Amino acid sequence: MLALRSSQAGSLRHISVRMFVLVIAAIVGSAVVGRAQGPARGRIDPPRDETLEISAKHNLEVARWYMTKRKAFEGARDRLQEIIDSYPEFSRMDEVLFLMGEAHFKLDMVEKAAGYYQKMLKDYPDSEFAKKARARLDELKIDQKKGQP
Numbered sequence: 383m384l385a386l387r388s389s390q391a392g393s394l395r396h397i398s399v400r401m402f403v404l405v406i407a408a409i410v411g412s413a414v415v416g417r418a419q420g421p422a423r424g425r426i427d428p429p430r431d432e433t434l435e436i437s438a439k440h441n442l443e444v445a446r447w448y449m450t451k452r453k454a455f456e457g458a459r460d461r462l463q464e465i466i467d468s469y470p471e472f473s474r475m476d477e478v479l480f481l482m483g484e485a486h487f488k489l490d491m492v493e494k495a496a497g498y499y500q501k502m503l504k505d506y507p508d509s510e511f512a513k514k515a516r517a518r519l520d521e522l523k524i525d526q527k528k529g530q531p
Contacts (some may be wrong), residue, residue, distance in 0.1 A: 439474070442474055459489070483518065489524070492522055496519060503519075
């Protein structure tokens with residue numbers, strides 16, 4: 383009976399040691415995995431309000447539709463202004479600013495159009511709309527730094 387207890391104790395110690403080794407391996411392994419990912423690259427965007435993001439995307443789609451299908455530039459401008467006023471952290475703000483410039487351009491409000499193009503270029507220099515905004519400013523003969531015609 384005493385021999386049985388001794389073997390059980392040894393087995394128990396063996397299980398405890400094994401469990402300890404597994405826990406240590408898990409801790410070390412998670413630290414290695416964390417470092418394997420490396421440092422964060424690029425800009426880390428803040429979390430966005432999902433409801434506002436959906437609403438802003440809808441307004442952006444409506445504004446695009448107004449501009450392309452109906453040529454209703456005032457309606458598009460109003461939708462875009464609503465996005466700017468209600469959700470300035472919108473993920474597509476570069477497009478909103480560019481389209482605001484386009485809407486004002488189509489409404490012959492050249493000074494305002496230039497202001498929106500310049501703001502888009504200043505805030506989002508790497509935007510997919512940057513080239514178009516620069517071209518529009520060149521077309522308007524606006525100095526991109528001074529904002530003067």
